[in-house]
Amino acid sequence: MKKLIIPASLLLGSLFFIHSGLQSLAGPSLSPGHDEATLACLGEEKETNTTDPEFTESLSPSPTTPEEEIHIGTVRSGDTASRILSPWLTSAQIHDLATASKPLFDLRRLRVGREYRIITTDGTFSRFEYAVDATRFLGVDLDEEGFHANMNAMDFDIEVATIQGSITTSLSEAMKTPEDMVLAVRLGNLFGWEIDFLKDLRQGDTFAVVVEKRFHNETFQGYGNILAAEFVVQGKRFDAYRFEHADGADFYSSSGENLNRMFLKSPVAFTRISSGFSLRRYHPVLKEYRPHYGVDYAAPVGTPIYAAGDGVLLQVTQNPSSGRYVRIRHGNGYETAYLHMSGFARGMRAGKKVKQGELIGYVGQSGFATGPHVCFRMTKDGTPVDPTGIEAPRANPLPEERREEFASLVASLKPQLDIHYARKIDPEKPDSPGSKKSAL
Template identity: 40%
Template sequence: MKYLFFLERHLRDSFVLWRHFPTKHATLACGLAFLLISIIIFSEKNSKALKVVQLQTALQTVPEISPGPISEKSKPLSDPYLKSTNPSPQKSQKPTSKWTAFEVTEGDSLTSIFAKAKLSNQDLFRVLNSSVEAKILNNIYPGNELEFLIEPSGNLKKVRLQITPLEGYLFTQSDNTYKTEVITKIPEIRQAFKIGTITDSLFVAGQREKIPASTIMEMANLFGGVIDFILDPRKGDQFSILYEEKYLDDVFIGHGQILATSFVNQGKEFTALRYEDSEGEIGYYNPLGESMRKAFLRSPLDVFRISSNFNPRRRHPILNTIRAHKGTDYAAPKGTPVRATSDGRITFAGRNGSFGNLITVKHAGGFQTKYAHLSRYSKGIKKGKRVLQGEIIGYVGSTGGATGPHLHYEFLVDGVHKNPRTIVDKLPKAVSLAAEELPRFKQHTHNLQERFGDLQASSLITYP
């Protein structure tokens, strides 16, 4: 079109000059002009046609695009106007059964826990009467865990009682009753070795080495026949212990048995080894096969400081006179348990002058022990009752002529007061393993002694 516009403009200008041309020349000019216009129009039509042909050819050569997988980085459009107006309906989820757990606390009862779980007394009755084993539910204690699997309808499907991490019961509904299953898990046993030095007391030294308090007390009891842990330990004494630790699913759940332990008291070493004999009896023995359980415990208390040692010419704190103190005073808080130092029979239990509340125990071999100033007696303690070594017979007090809470302990041989700390050699000997049992003992404890010795040798400790 730009060519036509250009031509029209020049034709107007040329028309003015047309009249001045001769006729012959004007005719020739008109012919040339007509020819030029025809050529321009024809060229423009061909150009448009060529473009149309090229466009059609290009469209025919474009490859067909097929839908492929969506890239992981692709994201759905967030524009709400681009979303479908008819989304597919979602399927409704059915309600499922779920476990509900309750930890038994002080004051809880089975009835109250069932009520907390929104269960009826009828549910409780059906479970309790389902089997003999189910009666254990009546004896729940703080720390136990009760779990209930309750269906959406409210039906009680299962009850689980976890007594310890290793022991429990599962009650599963079957028709109108419940089937009982005993749950028992076996822990992984690992060994722990600790070694320490006494700077103040065995208990504090054990705590410093992160030994459980119960394990420290068990170790003290093992050596209770050879060491008085109130009077005997000295600064610098050393102890070592190899004991078990229990794990469940790689989680620590508690401590096990002491396997071997030793205590060096004032330069003298005592060693105790755990051994199960051919009859299945488990005990602790020294390397010679002698039992660590002696005829008498060295102390009637576990571990406490001493207030006054045995002294025949001790000035009495109340009467202010020289008076034989025929025993040993152990200072301890009121209510501290007092234990019998050996098996025997009670010959006296009652009030006795300056002794206050007193217990006298007669032992085999002409031995006798007395326990004075007690605040009270253990249940069932009376004259004629037999007691066992380590049995709690009373509790520390300050009755009678006592200036403060403490235990006055006396030891008599054939009616004569003796210092139990100086007559160790005259006390009944420890029971040894039978001669036929000794070879088995040495065989079974050989590896234990070697391992224990290696651990001791490789553990170097220093304390200020």
């Protein structure tokens, strides 16, 4: 555990010591010609000075400043809230702290590797902080009325980076880190209706993205907003620019066409269709012909599954045939279902609202399944429809009165994409102040 101590009283004491020392060094010196009278006068003057109100006041002890200590640690295997907090709190106090925290975060769910901080004042506990995830931390304060918990947004330092690369086999293959893979999924969702990432990409196709990189305590914490992105696929250019409005933000092409649609092209990224929608398909487990009202996307166990559109969770449950599955109600009479999951994302429950692209679970092989995949189903007014056959409507186009403002945004971001000169650049060596370029 690291320990950061801020001792204000030490600084005040040091200043007093220096002041006193200078007084001594600057005191009267005697030459051989000084007589006893002079010595007596000097002695009287010295005694008189010690009774000077200002001088006497300066020698009075300064009021003590509370000493704050910040104890920084990381949750280790076997750690519990009691083990972490016991040096400062009694068992009863730890119980009260956990009770105050429970509506926001259950301290029984501490995760190995997450950072925590304990702040004390003059050795007495005053605050506990725990990093719940990459964007939020729990804070619990103690005052005369007891413990008070709050959930706080993590403070990030934002750096705008241009990330460029070229395709060798696939976009996902170009990713080098888990953070880059998350960014690839977001790009896949953004351009999913414009580019077929399984069929259209060719070796030598290029891409670039201007994105916010988030840092906390100088540690990279993932990517923030995508500001602009561009693909050149078989010589054809596709671009997207983030443009804010009263209700949030949408992505538009440089011509002003809205890229956002009601549904994602698929709920999983960069996977192949292993079985399509059919009114008569031979079931590999039941060994009989029956309708297959879904599209199977084959993917490794644990591959993230995302909500195809905004909606409300109707079911987060399981049964013998579908295994673990999620069902979502969307607008305009649409519903979607995601079958054979290995597990649900944290916080998924019936009644919860989800946003398009939000993580809802993970690919698995639960229920009647011969291999890991997600069976993606869609109904319109209760009737099964082929998700790959619908033309999801685009969101509203760019308002005419804001086209000039949008054109200025495009003009400022387009040079940063610089896709014609995409190259691999060392991410540790920035090309210019405030911007780093790296290759995925």
